[in-house]
Amino acid sequence: MLYLHKLRYLLLLLIVAACVALWPGVKAAMVVDNSLSTWFLSGDPALREYHAFQQRFGNDEVVILAVHDVQPVLSPKYLAAFWHLTRELEALPAVAGVNGPGNTQLPGRGLAGSSRQLLMPGTTAAEVRQTLHPLPTLRQSLFSDDYRTARFIIRLRQMPDFDDRRGEILAQVQRVVDRHFRPEQAHLGGVGIVYAGLNALSQHDFGLFLGLGYLLMFGVLLLIYRNLLLLVYMLGIVGLATYVTFGVYGALGYRVNLMTVLLPIVLILLGIMDSMHVINERNRLRTPTSPARHDALQALRNVFAPCLFTMLTTVAGFLALLSCPMAILRNFGMFAALGIALCLVFTFLLGVLLLPLAKAPARTAAATHSAASRMVAFYQYLLARPRFFATLSVLLTLALAAGLPRLRSDTYTLGYLPATHRVVTDHEAIEASWGPYMPLELLVEPRPGHTLSDVAVVQATFTFADSVRRLSGVGQVTGFHSLYQAGLEAQVGRKATRLRASQGALHAVERQLGLEFPALLAQFVHAPSGTGRVTVSGRMLSARQLTAKVDTLLQIAQATLGPVATVRPAGYQPLYANIVAYVTESQTNSLLLSFGLVFALTWAFIRSFRLALLTVVPNLFPVLVLLGAMGWLGIPLDTATASIASIVLSLCVDDTIHFVYSYQQHRRHGFTPAQARLTTIAHVGPTIVLTSVVLFLGYAVMTLGSLKTVQLFGLLTAIAVAGAFYGELVIFPLVLKKYDPE
Incomplete structure (x- = not known):
C-alpha cells in the first residue's frame, strides 16, 4: 500500500x-x-431458422394498426383518412408495404380482367359494403364483422441496421397515424411495438x-x-x-x-x-x-x-x-x-x-x-x-x-410493462375490437410429388385452418390457401368453396395471382423452395403457453396435413417459446x-x-x-x-x-x-x-x-x-x- x-x-x-x-x-x-441479437446467441439454431425465414418472406416484424369507432368506420371521413394514411405510410423508406383498406386491389373477373382499387376518391360506404359482400375472405382481412374496426398490416423492410433503428422507425409510423386519428381511435400492436x-x-x-x-x-x-x-x-x-x-x-x-x-x-x-x-x-x-x-x-x-x-x-x-x-x-x-x-x-x-x-x-x-x-x-x-x-x-x-x-x-x-403503459392499453384495445392478432407463423412444405397448388394440399390446409379456429384464443388463420379462396371468390362468388376441389380452378387462380398480385403472392409463397406460409393469429401468450399452443397446432397439422406436407413453426414466436x-x-x-x-x-x-x-x-x-x-x-x-x-x-x-x-x-x-x-x-x-x-x-x-x-x-x-x-x-x-x- x-x-x-x-x-x-x-x-x-x-x-x-x-x-x-x-x-x-x-x-x-x-x-x-x-432486440433479438441481445437475447439470443449468434449460433442459436432457433435464431438461424428465424433468419432463414426472413430471407424467404422478408421481415416478419409487422405493425398491426386497428382503427376503431363506436360507429362503423365506413364514413367518407374515415375512408378518405384510410386512403391518405396508406400512401403516407408507404412513402416512409422503412416501410415495405401496407395491407389494408386504403390500398386493397380487387381482382378482376377472368384472366383477362384488370384489378381495381377498393377505395377511390368519392367511394361511398354503400359501395364498399356491396363490393366486399361476395368477397368474405377479403372483407374479414380488412374489417370486423360490424365494420366498426379496420385493420392495417404495416410491413417493415428487412435492413442491416433495423434493430438499431427500430425505435426511430416506429416513431415515424406513430406520427403518421397520429396525423389522421386520435389516440383513442387508432391502436398499434406487434412484437416490435413491445420491444x-x-x-x-x-x-x-x-x-x-x-x-x-x-x-x-x-x-x-x-x-x-x-x-x-x-x-x-x-x-x-x-x-x-x-x-x-x-x-x-x-x-x-x-x-x-x-x-x-x-x-x-x-x-x-x-x-x-x-x-x-x-x-x-x-x-x-x-x-x-x-x-x-x-x-x-x-x-x-x-x-x-x-x-x-x-x-x-x-x-x-x-x-x-x-x-x-x-x-x-x-x-x-x-x-x-x-x-x-x-x-x-x-x-x-x-x-x-x-x-x-x-x-x-x-x-x-x-x-x-x-x-x-x-x-x-x-x-x-x-x-x-x-x-x-x-x-x-x-x-x-x-x-x-x-x-x-x-x-x-x-x-x-408484455407483462414486463406497467398495466397503464400505452403498449399494453393498445394491445388490449386491439384484442377487444378486432380479436386475437399476434401472428404465429407456420411453414408448409409439400412432400415429394406434391406442390402447394395441389388440391390435396390446399384442401388439407383448409381443414387444418378450420380445426385451429375452433381453439380458444385463436382468431383468423390466413396463408397461401386464403389467396386461393379469395381468388376463387372473385371469380365465382359462392361457388368458391366447391371449386377448391378443382385442380384446374386452382391453377387458374395461381396464374392470376402471379400476374396481378406478385408482391402479395410472395408474402405467402416462396417459389424457389415451394414453401407456403400460414399465419395463425392468436392472443399474446407467455412462453410456456405459447409452447403448449405450438404443440397443439403441430398435432393438428400432423393429423390434417401430415400425409401431404410437413409443417413447422417459424418466425419470431418459436424463439420466444x-x-x-x-x-x-x-x-x-x-x-x-x-x-x-x-x-x-x-x-x-x-x-x-x-x-x-x-x-x-x-x-x-x-x-x-x-x-x-x-x-x-x-x-x-x-x-x-x-x-x-x-x-x-x-x-x-x-x-x-x-x-x-x-x-x-x-x-x-x-x-x-x-x-x-x-x-x-x-x-x-x-x-x-x-x-x-x-x-x-x-x-x-x-x-x-x-x-x-x-x-x-x-x-x-x-x-x-x-x-x-x-x-x-x-x-x-x-x-x-x-x-x-x-
Whole structure:
C-alpha cells in the first residue's frame, strides 16, 4: 500500500486518461437495445431458422394498426383518412408495404380482367359494403364483422441496421397515424411495438436507478460518517467503476438492455460494501496520536485479503452466468463481473489517494465500542438458546422448501410493462375490437410429388385452418390457401368453396395471382423452395403457453396435413417459446457452477475444507429463501429472475468470508473458539449489519422501477439479502459453534 501511495498522482493521471479514452464507448452504450441479437446467441439454431425465414418472406416484424369507432368506420371521413394514411405510410423508406383498406386491389373477373382499387376518391360506404359482400375472405382481412374496426398490416423492410433503428422507425409510423386519428381511435400492436416500449422504459429506469443509487449512497454516508471526503471516496469508487464498465461495454459494440440497465445499482451497492469495510477498519484503528496516513494504509492492508477474495467469489457468481444459453444473461454476468473487479481496484487506488486526508468522526471510538457491545450481547443471547434458534431455522427451511415444487419457468414479455403503459392499453384495445392478432407463423412444405397448388394440399390446409379456429384464443388463420379462396371468390362468388376441389380452378387462380398480385403472392409463397406460409393469429401468450399452443397446432397439422406436407413453426414466436427451456437451463447451470466456484475459492482462501463448508453451506439458505419465496408468491423463473440464485450465493457469502477470515486470524493468535467468535463478532459484526441494511434498502429501491424485470430483480434480491442476514447472524454462528467446538 505504501508503494501505491507513492505512485498516487501517476495513478490519478492514468485514471483520468482512461476516462477520456472511454468516453465514446460510454456514449455508444447509452443507446437502448432489446432486440433479438441481445437475447439470443449468434449460433442459436432457433435464431438461424428465424433468419432463414426472413430471407424467404422478408421481415416478419409487422405493425398491426386497428382503427376503431363506436360507429362503423365506413364514413367518407374515415375512408378518405384510410386512403391518405396508406400512401403516407408507404412513402416512409422503412416501410415495405401496407395491407389494408386504403390500398386493397380487387381482382378482376377472368384472366383477362384488370384489378381495381377498393377505395377511390368519392367511394361511398354503400359501395364498399356491396363490393366486399361476395368477397368474405377479403372483407374479414380488412374489417370486423360490424365494420366498426379496420385493420392495417404495416410491413417493415428487412435492413442491416433495423434493430438499431427500430425505435426511430416506429416513431415515424406513430406520427403518421397520429396525423389522421386520435389516440383513442387508432391502436398499434406487434412484437416490435413491445420491444420499443421496453427500450423506452429501459432507458428511463437506467437514469432513475443511476440517480437513486447515488442518492441512497449519499444519504447513507452522510448519516453514518458525516465526512465529505469519505463521501467523495465512495462516490468515486462506484462512479469510476460504472463509467469504465460502460465505456468498455459500449466500445465492444454492446448497448443497454433489460438486464444491463441493472448494472449501475448493482455496482453502486457492491462498491459500497468493500469501501465500508475499509472505512470501518480505518475508524477502528484510528487513535488521536497515530498519523492519519498510517491508519489509512494499515486499514487497506488489513482488509485487502478478505476484500480480494470476496470480490473473486462475487465475480465467480456473475461469471457463472456465462454457462447460460442466453446472450442477455451472459453479457450481464460478464460486465457485472468486470464492474465488481473495478470496484475493488478503485477501492484501493482511491483509498491511498483520499483516505489519508480524511478525518475520522469525533465519536468513532465510542460509537464503534457501542455497536460492538450490542453485537456481542446478541451473540451471547443467541448461543445461550441454541435449541430454540435451531428449531426456528429448521421450521423456516421446511416452510421455504415447500414452495420449491410450486416454481415454474415462464416469460411474458408484455407483462414486463406497467398495466397503464400505452403498449399494453393498445394491445388490449386491439384484442377487444378486432380479436386475437399476434401472428404465429407456420411453414408448409409439400412432400415429394406434391406442390402447394395441389388440391390435396390446399384442401388439407383448409381443414387444418378450420380445426385451429375452433381453439380458444385463436382468431383468423390466413396463408397461401386464403389467396386461393379469395381468388376463387372473385371469380365465382359462392361457388368458391366447391371449386377448391378443382385442380384446374386452382391453377387458374395461381396464374392470376402471379400476374396481378406478385408482391402479395410472395408474402405467402416462396417459389424457389415451394414453401407456403400460414399465419395463425392468436392472443399474446407467455412462453410456456405459447409452447403448449405450438404443440397443439403441430398435432393438428400432423393429423390434417401430415400425409401431404410437413409443417413447422417459424418466425419470431418459436424463439420466444424457447425462452422457457433456456431459463430453466440457465438457473440450473449458473447455480451449480456458482456453488462450485464459490466453494473452491473459499476453500483456497481459508485453506480449511471444514471451514469452507461451514462458510458456503449456510449461505445456501438465502438461495432457498429466494426460490421458496418465488414459489409461494407465484413468481416464475424468467430472464429477470433466472440469474438471481447464483448472484445471491456469491453476494451473500462475502460477509461470511470477512467473519471467517477474522475468526481464523484470532484462532492463529491463540484465542479459544469462543474467544475468537466473540472478538470477531465485535470486530466485523457492525459492518455486516450495516452492509446488509444498505444492500436490502438498495435493492428494495428497485421496486420503484417501471419494468417488471427491474422490480422483480430488486424485490427478490432484497428478500434474499434478508435471508442472508438471518443466515449470517443466526444459522452460521450455531453451525460454527457446533462444528468448531472448544
